[in-house]
Amino acid sequence: MKPSIIRDIKKSESGHRKIEWVKGYMPVLSAIEQEFLSEKPFLNKRIVMSIHLEAKTAYLAKVLKSGGAEVSITGSNPLSTQDDVAAALVEDGLNVYSWYNSTDEEYNEHLNAALDINPHIVIDDGGDLVHLLHSTRKDLIKDVIGGCEETTTGVLRLRSREREGLLSFPMISVNDAFCKYLFDNRYGTGQSVWDGIMRTTNLIVAGKNVVVLGYGWCGKGVAMKAKGLGANVIVCEVDPIKAIEAYMDGFRVMPSIEAAKIGDMFVTVTGCSKVLTEEHYAVMKNGAVMANAGHFDVEVWKPDLEAAATEKKVMRNNIMGYVMGDGRILNLLAEGRLVNLAAGDGHPAEIMDMSFALQALCAKHINEKSAALRNKVYNVPDEIDKKVAYMKLKAMNIGIDSLTKEQEEYLKGWGE
Missing domain, CATH: 3.40.50.720 (NAD(P)-binding Rossmann-like Domain)
Structure with a gap:
């Protein structure tokens, strides 16, 4: 790996404060972090991320690292990287390649530098990493077992590749999960x-x-x-x-x-x-x-x-x-x-708590099930979507009802 490419490591103090602030409002991701610390699901795995590099994304990267992964991260937009957050992640032992207001050339350099980790799992936002892996960085595809896509635009690009038979590894459309688009998008x-x-x-x-x-x-x-x-x-x-x-x-x-x-x-x-x-x-x-x-x-x-x-x-x-x-x-x-x-800080922390919980659990799913997955775009498994929803309700101290066995049978049948 190349050394991290950031503006100024001296900006890290405010970056650490930002990450700690959002962590306090992301209880679902915090609970998953504890699971990952115990289980180490990504031991000996390399994960590359291209998501808007600000505090909430930084916390997701740290959660993946807590699961045993080596993590390489870059931004997904030249104007959304926060330089103090990037510096904080470098101090926390992650490979970071991004800075605010990068030129097109610098942005592409940062994407390629992040890919130099030779990833097993790809977490993308908009499809830039997947595009490079299918064009100028095809040499890396042999080790990629799959990935996740965060946003509508990236999913459209993935489904286009899939239709043409040009998708070289399985991807999960996190964007299309109920716990993503109903809350994050809206x-x-x-x-x-x-x-x-x-x-x-x-x-x-x-x-x-x-x-x-x-x-x-x-x-x-x-x-x-x-x-x-x-x-x-x-x-x-x-x-x-x-x-x-x-x-x-x-x-x-x-x-x-x-x-x-x-x-x-x-x-x-x-x-x-x-x-x-x-x-x-x-x-x-x-x-x-x-x-x-x-x-x-x-x-x-x-x-x-x-x-x-x-x-x-x-x-x-x-x-x-x-x-x-x-x-x-x-x-x-x-x-x-x-x-x-x-021109802002992105979505509220409580919203990204659900979206990034989905990302973390779907990355784990890819890691565990990749051998059974084909080169296509998958929806988020229903059990993961509902797990995140139940975890969020618990964090908000909200209880809901459950069906009785009799009610379950009634909904399954047609005779009554």
Whole structure:
């Protein structure tokens, strides 16, 4: 392994404090850590991770290390790495390759350096590690037994590979687990997106026309939180079923070109590219604010924005103003990258407690069952999903009912 690549080891003290803070609000992952310390399920295994490198991810990496693994970690977005957290992980004995505001070249260098661990298990967020393993780092595939994917965009890429018969090892879609998308995608994205937007702009949301482009689980959360903040919410969709759902949830629904004329704030959350383009920029209001909550910085299409602008100027930290030919200024947050991480701290700790508990247990499942798994994308086993849910309820001191044997038989039968 190469030596760790980080900005400054002297920043570690605040990183340790951040990790300890979130650990106090992640009881499920803490319980799994105790299991791993006792069982050592990853003894003699090497795990590579590419997830937004902040405190909650750092704690997941430490939990995997507590299970006996050698862990190599890098970020999954050039603007989401927190340098003090990276430094703290190096002091804790992990291999770390990431720093904030990396160039494209540095970002790829960090991914490749992390892969130099020659991994057995891959934990990915967006699919960059899997892509490299199937392209320029094919030499490492022979030792990979499988992995887990965290987010919608990465799962889409995996399923595309699977359809074409090009997936070389089994992957578990953590993103599609109930304990992930119902909470992380909806409540986590909903809150953290508005945390990022509000702390960056210092503007009020109440009374504004907020346009949410995409009404999947993440879009639902963004729209719900905007409504709670007093915004007039408009939803734009390409799926007719989701459009009806948005309408029945109380939101206005219209084509994006119509919404562009009246929107004050725009949040793209589709997982697709070129969601806001030249035609939208031509009709937007002066002072419009655009933010992206999809994994890649391709939803607010920057080449069109650059081409339309006669001038660019920094308005505030993490806000670039694009001056149009008629004098209007369109504001883009965090370079069009994930606003909740590039301009904030990401999802709340209590939410990531469940998502990262799933990651830890699914990595263990891959390690134990890899010989029986084919090169395809698997859903999270139901028993793991429910285990995390029960552990979370216990941590919150919430009890629920259970079916009697008679009720179980009634639900199984058809005669009564």
